[in-house]
Each structure stands twice: as C-alpha cells, then as structure tokens.
Amino acid sequence: MIQTVLFDLDGTIIDTNELIIQTFLHVLKDKTPSPFARESIIPSMGLPLEHQIRIFTGLEQVDDLVEAYREYNIARHDELVREFPHVTEVIETLHRHGIRLGVVTTKMRLTTERALRMFGLYEQLGTIVTIQDVTQPKPHPEPVLRAIEALQADPATTLMVGDSPADIQSANAAGAISCGVAWSLKGEAVLRQYDPRHIIHDMRDLYALVGLERDEG
Secondary structure, X not given: OOOEEEEOOEOOOEEOHHHHHHHHHHHOOOOOOOOOOHHHHHHHEOEOXXXXXXXXXXXXXXXXXXXXXXXXXXXXXXXXXXXXXXHHHHHHHHHHOOOEEEEEOOOOHHHHHHHHHHOOOHHHOOEEEOHHHOOOOOOOOHHHHHHHHHOOOOHHHEEEXXXXXXXXXXXXXXXXXXXXXXXXXXXXXXXXXXXXXXXXXXXXXXXXXXXXXXXXX
C-alpha cells in the first residue's frame, strides 16, 4: 500500500509551462545557433536550468543567461502560473488521510515555495527538495531518496508523480513507484518509453492508487 506521495512541481501539479516557454523565448532570443521556438523547449523540460541553457546555446558558461532567466521568470511568475485541475482537492484529501507528501523539483527554492504558497499547498507538504538541496539532480535518484529519507518513508511504498522522463528515471532508480501524468507536454507516449509503473490521466486517479474512494461529485 502506498503511504507516501512525492510530486514534481512544474508541469505536474503547477502549470508553469507557459511561464517557462515565455521565459526561454525572451532570454534566448538571438542567442541560439539554430532557430529557437516553443517546440525546441519541450523535450528538455524537467532538466536543471543550466543544463537546458547549455543544450540550447551550445555555451559552457551560462551564468549570465541563468540570471536573466530567473529575473524574467520571477517578474512574470504570478501572471502566468496556474494550478492543474483537482490538485488542491487531491493533496488536501491525501494529507487528511495520513499520506506523507513531498515535492521534488529541479527548481530553486524561492520560486518553488512561491508557487506552492500561491495555491495553498505549502502547508500540506512534509518535505520540499529543490535543486539547491542536492548534488545530483533528477534523473539521478538522489532527490527522490532525499525526500524519502526526510519523510522517514520506504521507497517501496512511495509513489513519485511527474511529467518528465527525469521524474520517472529518478523514481525508478530510487526504488520508488514511478507515475507519469498524461497531461505532460511531452505526451504520454514519450513517458511510457521510460517504464513508469503507472500513468494517470486525472489527478484524482491517485485515489485508487493509494486505496481511497474517488468522489465523482
């Protein structure tokens, strides 16, 4: 029986997709060796920011672009972020039934906590693991294992829910139960290539996985 549920943030419980895309398009305009469009961004979403910028630009030194990204991203954050359907309901219900909850993300803590507080989710979480808390980010197992340790959980009864291959790879490598979300911009077919144990099409599908009844009302 699943006793712990970990969530990725961007693209999984918080819809930051448009914010991320708009920020990359703004910051990397005229800075990539080949034409750069929305479709260029989607495959690498979920990887650490520095890694993505290096992929897009071919540059090794990207500190100035990272700083520009974060400045623009924070400025437009509240305007562009949204909550995915049923997230608040599901997280509140899981918390109320004693399921241990956490977030594991490749974002920095400032914007992670900002988004969680915006939608009233922060108080429900037992741990938050950000890019600043680990040496090896997802797809390495370290972030998931760190969250499991913080919650005094067992990997075998821990579900890791995410929208990217990195989430699934990290969960599988940590010995946790991986779960992809079908609303990922990458598409369900791409996620299935990384062997998730489950795919959910609605956040409320988590109820069945943890042994709770789903209220269709």
